[in-house]
Amino acid sequence: MKWETVIGLEVHTQLATQSKIFSGSSTAFGASPNTQASAVDIALPGVLPVLNKGAVECAIKFALAIGATLNRINVFDRKNYFYPDLPKGYQISQLAKPIVEGGVLTFLVPSTGSGQPEERVINLTRAHMEEDAGKSLHEDFQGVTGIDLNRAGTPLLEIVSEPEMRSSAEAVAYARALHTLVTWIGICDGNMQEGSFRVDANVSVRPVGQAEFGTRREIKNLNSFRFLQQAIDYEVRWQIETLEDGGRIEQATVLFDPDTGETRMMRSKEDAHDYRYFPDPDLLPVKLDEDWIESVRAALPELPAAMQLRFQNDFGVSAYDAGLLTGSRALAEYFEAAARACGQGKLVANWVMGELSATLNKAELDIMQSPVSSRQLGALVARIQDGTLSGKLAKQVFEGLWEGAGEVDAIIEARGLKQMSDSGELEKIIDDVLAANQKSVEEFRSGKEKAFNALIGQVMKASKGKANPAQVNDLLKAKLQ
Amino acid sequence: MSDASLSALAAQLVAKQVSSRELAQQYLDRITALNPSLNAFITVDADKTLTEAAAADALIAAGKAGPLTGVPIAHKDIFCTDGWLTTCGSKMLHNFIAPYDAHVIQRFKAAGMPSLGKTNMDEFAMGSSNETSYFGAVKNPWNTAYVPGGSSGGAAACVAARMAPAATGTDTGGSIRQPAALCGITGLKPTYGLVSRFGMIAFASSLDQAGPMAPSAEDCALLLNVMTGFDPNDSTSLEREKEDYTRDLGKPLTGLRVGLPREFFAEGLNNEVAASVEAAVAELKKLGATTVEISLANSKLAIPVYYVLAPAEASSNLSRFDGVRYGYRAPDYANLDDMYCKTRAQGFGAEVKRRIMIGAYVLSHGYYDAYYLQAQKIRRLIANDFTEAFKTCDVILGPTAPGTAFKLGEKSEDPVEMYLNDLYTIPANLAGLPGMSLPCGFDRQGLPIGLQLVGNYFSEAKMLNVAHQYQRATDWHARAPEGLK
Amino acid sequence: MSLSPDDVKRIARLARIEIDDSQALASQSQLNTIFDLIATMQAVDTQGIAPMAHAQEVYQRLRADSVTETDHHAAFQAIAPAVENGLYLVPKVIE
Ligand SMILES: [Mg+2]
Numbered sequence A: 001m002k003w004e005t006v007i008g009l010e011v012h013t014q015l016a017t018q019s020k021i022f023s024g025s026s027t028a029f030g031a032s033p034n035t036q037a038s039a040v041d042i043a044l045p046g047v048l049p050v051l052n053k054g055a056v057e058c059a060i061k062f063a064l065a066i067g068a069t070l071n072r073i074n075v076f077d078r079k080n081y082f083y084p085d086l087p088k089g090y091q092i093s094q095l096a097k098p099i100v101e102g103g104v105l106t107f108l109v110p111s112t113g114s115g116q117p118e119e120r121v122i123n124l125t126r127a128h129m130e131e132d133a134g135k136s137l138h139e140d141f142q143g144v145t146g147i148d149l150n151r152a153g154t155p156l157l158e159i160v161s162e163p164e165m166r167s168s169a170e171a172v173a174y175a176r177a178l179h180t181l182v183t184w185i186g187i188c189d190g191n192m193q194e195g196s197f198r199v200d201a202n203v204s205v206r207p208v209g210q211a212e213f214g215t216r217r218e219i220k221n222l223n224s225f226r227f228l229q230q231a232i233d234y235e236v237r238w239q240i241e242t243l244e245d246g247g248r249i250e251q252a253t254v255l256f257d258p259d260t261g262e263t264r265m266m267r268s269k270e271d272a273h274d275y276r277y278f279p280d281p282d283l284l285p286v287k288l289d290e291d292w293i294e295s296v297r298a299a300l301p302e303l304p305a306a307m308q309l310r311f312q313n314d315f316g317v318s319a320y321d322a323g324l325l326t327g328s329r330a331l332a333e334y335f336e337a338a339a340r341a342c343g344q345g346k347l348v349a350n351w352v353m354g355e356l357s358a359t360l361n362k363a364e365l366d367i368m369q370s371p372v373s374s375r376q377l378g379a380l381v382a383r384i385q386d387g388t389l390s391g392k393l394a395k396q397v398f399e400g401l402w403e404g405a406g407e408v409d410a411i412i413e414a415r416g417l418k419q420m421s422d423s424g425e426l427e428k429i430i431d432d433v434l435a436a437n438q439k440s441v442e443e444f445r446s447g448k449e450k451a452f453n454a455l456i457g458q459v460m461k462a463s464k465g466k467a468n469p470a471q472v473n474d475l476l477k478a479k480l481q
Numbered sequence B: 001m002s003d004a005s006l007s008a009l010a011a012q013l014v015a016k017q018v019s020s021r022e023l024a025q026q027y028l029d030r031i032t033a034l035n036p037s038l039n040a041f042i043t044v045d046a047d048k049t050l051t052e053a054a055a056a057d058a059l060i061a062a063g064k065a066g067p068l069t070g071v072p073i074a075h076k077d078i079f080c081t082d083g084w085l086t087t088c089g090s091k092m093l094h095n096f097i098a099p100y101d102a103h104v105i106q107r108f109k110a111a112g113m114p115s116l117g118k119t120n121m122d123e124f125a126m127g128s129s130n131e132t133s134y135f136g137a138v139k140n141p142w143n144t145a146y147v148p149g150g151s152s153g154g155a156a157a158c159v160a161a162r163m164a165p166a167a168t169g170t171d172t173g174g175s176i177r178q179p180a181a182l183c184g185i186t187g188l189k190p191t192y193g194l195v196s197r198f199g200m201i202a203f204a205s206s207l208d209q210a211g212p213m214a215p216s217a218e219d220c221a222l223l224l225n226v227m228t229g230f231d232p233n234d235s236t237s238l239e240r241e242k243e244d245y246t247r248d249l250g251k252p253l254t255g256l257r258v259g260l261p262r263e264f265f266a267e268g269l270n271n272e273v274a275a276s277v278e279a280a281v282a283e284l285k286k287l288g289a290t291t292v293e294i295s296l297a298n299s300k301l302a303i304p305v306y307y308v309l310a311p312a313e314a315s316s317n318l319s320r321f322d323g324v325r326y327g328y329r330a331p332d333y334a335n336l337d338d339m340y341c342k343t344r345a346q347g348f349g350a351e352v353k354r355r356i357m358i359g360a361y362v363l364s365h366g367y368y369d370a371y372y373l374q375a376q377k378i379r380r381l382i383a384n385d386f387t388e389a390f391k392t393c394d395v396i397l398g399p400t401a402p403g404t405a406f407k408l409g410e411k412s413e414d415p416v417e418m419y420l421n422d423l424y425t426i427p428a429n430l431a432g433l434p435g436m437s438l439p440c441g442f443d444r445q446g447l448p449i450g451l452q453l454v455g456n457y458f459s460e461a462k463m464l465n466v467a468h469q470y471q472r473a474t475d476w477h478a479r480a481p482e483g484l485k
Numbered sequence C: 001m002s003l004s005p006d007d008v009k010r011i012a013r014l015a016r017i018e019i020d021d022s023q024a025l026a027s028q029s030q031l032n033t034i035f036d037l038i039a040t041m042q043a044v045d046t047q048g049i050a051p052m053a054h055a056q057e058v059y060q061r062l063r064a065d066s067v068t069e070t071d072h073h074a075a076f077q078a079i080a081p082a083v084e085n086g087l088y089l090v091p092k093v094i095e
């Protein structure tokens, strides 16, 4: 039987606010246990929540960025369950009237083979504000768990997609695009190691052609794109095997174990959840006024999709390259600044995605930490364009920039990397090379094209790389005629 | 024993006829004498009280006294009080030293009013007789075989017995007004949102409201001036101009339209209570008021609605008591889940557990619409009845409770019988309206009878005016129980 | 409507309150008298009536996003049943 995979994602993004969603505690990561847990966060008797405007603003930004409906009146509910990292015995969340409904996310899915990447448009169901729970630490204690409530009350936007993804690759591409978007608009720092962006995947399978969905299992808390891919792939295989062996899938919550690459059931079945949601009487309905929404809209940066189109039009880069260049707002801004500095978008794109990305990767730096500024890269590309530098020389200049040796022209000057432009000098080198390589000359004349390349190589070598390859080509051809 | 009003005490303090320390000591002595028989206080800490009184004396000496500086007050043990044991009447919090002050406590501290201690109450404010307290029942000062009402029973009893000149209370379904009635004092539940709930241990968040309890309406007005005001820490606190609740006390009642809800004078009302309330109506007419019959047709549904909504909110509010971060933790348990279940089974009393279970049930899957949502809809119908009524009257008058104080143990085995005590008080909580109770007579056994006023939103000054004019014409509120040693 | 002893156990379980069979039985009869009282509500026609969650028709006030709290964990943990190294201790959590 042929099977189809159905995936919907629920992503918890920690909102990039200074303070918690319902208290004035700091949300900074990494503090000593419980030092950022106020009376409200540890749910002392009598304390009450007051909503953080910054968290609401983040949700508004997100809604505007995905073209969603903003519910002008939205309501906080209590989700009741007992867990030691949930101090009140309920989580304040939004069920019936979330702040955001609908919206779409458009992104490219890289093709598996050599084909073109494919565009996908996924509908979002909703996004709602809620508070994060604390952390349970099991490692350091014998038979007990330690509870740190520093994270309790950190604002989250839970973003729920429709079950419209059909492969792990699509799910990963969606998650990446969402990650790009939320960091792009500045509502989330995107730090997956610190748990700022956590993915739950609802996965089911059904025979191809069947209309109704299969029973889904929810894989909780995936904090890397690789784990997301591995977990879905394992889960899909497991579900198909189970069904093909005549088994049934039971709805369940599962955890992915990166060590084994497998998923396993999380909570026992007898504890069927009944969250007893009801509107939180300590909080009033949230009203969004139009002026506020409009001022948030006005302050929104240009979004990745719009920028991709503009890059294609203004700089002539391909749709695929435009997608890569808008992988983050910082990268896009870097590219655009460099491209504007030299007017050579395609060449800059090659440098950004080639030499620069590779060097940053090797040094484990991100674009914002790049020792080579966008202005410098633009200047470098300008020197390639005007013939001062060959590609090879440019790489040496780039190294100089990376080491902080100064500006482009100064490095060229100091290291003598200027491309040879005096044709007399070049002709002399070519004559010497031809004289010393009579064998190659004869081979070329007898029809071996490869010999020509060998001669070019020799000339370049003799010029210490400073000869202009195009000029060498022309002169050499003329001499061999 | 002092029968002086709060304003008289304040005047004596400013005139240096008595110091705050001396005054506090007099009340502490009376507490020492009477508390063993009445059990009105859970915690008394003379050192703390006298330290606060000394600070008040310093303010007075420096000429920085406010209207009530140096006058002591007792606080219901539902208000978190920094450094004080704050139990909410429960074993669950039998060891909870609050690490912060409730907003109400902050306000009384800022006003320079020393705390006489923490008063007994029904556990988590759930009760109408003060018999559900983990710290034992409070006795009615008028007859110690009888209950003082609840849940602010300790507050009502200590004021009635003159162990404190005033006290704070809280009212979710009548918990200020019903014990005030049963103990023969005056108590007021303000419009929801006037007094901050921050630091007041929550029972039912959408209904809970703190208010003053004292012998007279004038005292209550002065206390209300201290208690009310916007608090950014409570999202349901209302941002309004500061009012002086004493401003209208002296106004004549000429032209006042008193609404008499026919449903409040119907079946179930004790004859003696009815007669006293009717006599009070006659008194108000003499003072220039007219009466108009009104109908609060849906008020008969107030009890069922309340016993869905209040337990629902409570079941969730009380989930934080899990033995993890503070309060009681069961001594023996097999695992985490067992720790929760045993801690909560042992830490909560029977009535609290009953209401948590009702609440969990009405919110649970499949029952929410039929119970919770239906109750919220009827809540609106009840509120709408009041809106209609206030088109034809200025204040609504009726009995506070269907009867006078009942014997200890008389109703404690029958929850429904107990719940019916709050028949007349619950509607104001559901609507969020202000309500107050004031003494209007005694039954044949010498037990106090209370009448209730319910006003429109933010009409506290008007209600206090009516009550004060009535109290000028009568002396029910000035009577205190005799025979207390 | 009336609750069975199993209903009582189910809600006690939801509420994390330990209850044995005899307690469940005793609770059952008391809860049922209360639910009989509550049942009078069911006959009311509430079609078209908006549920009332709050006493006032006001909207949520929003707090400025700034850090206003300081560390009080020592005071808070002085009243905790079990703490170590700044952490609240509970019996082992099994996920
Ligand atoms: Mg983070």
Ligand SMILES: [Zn+2]
Pocket (backbone or CB within 6 Å): A012, A130, A158
């Ligand atoms: Zn969530």
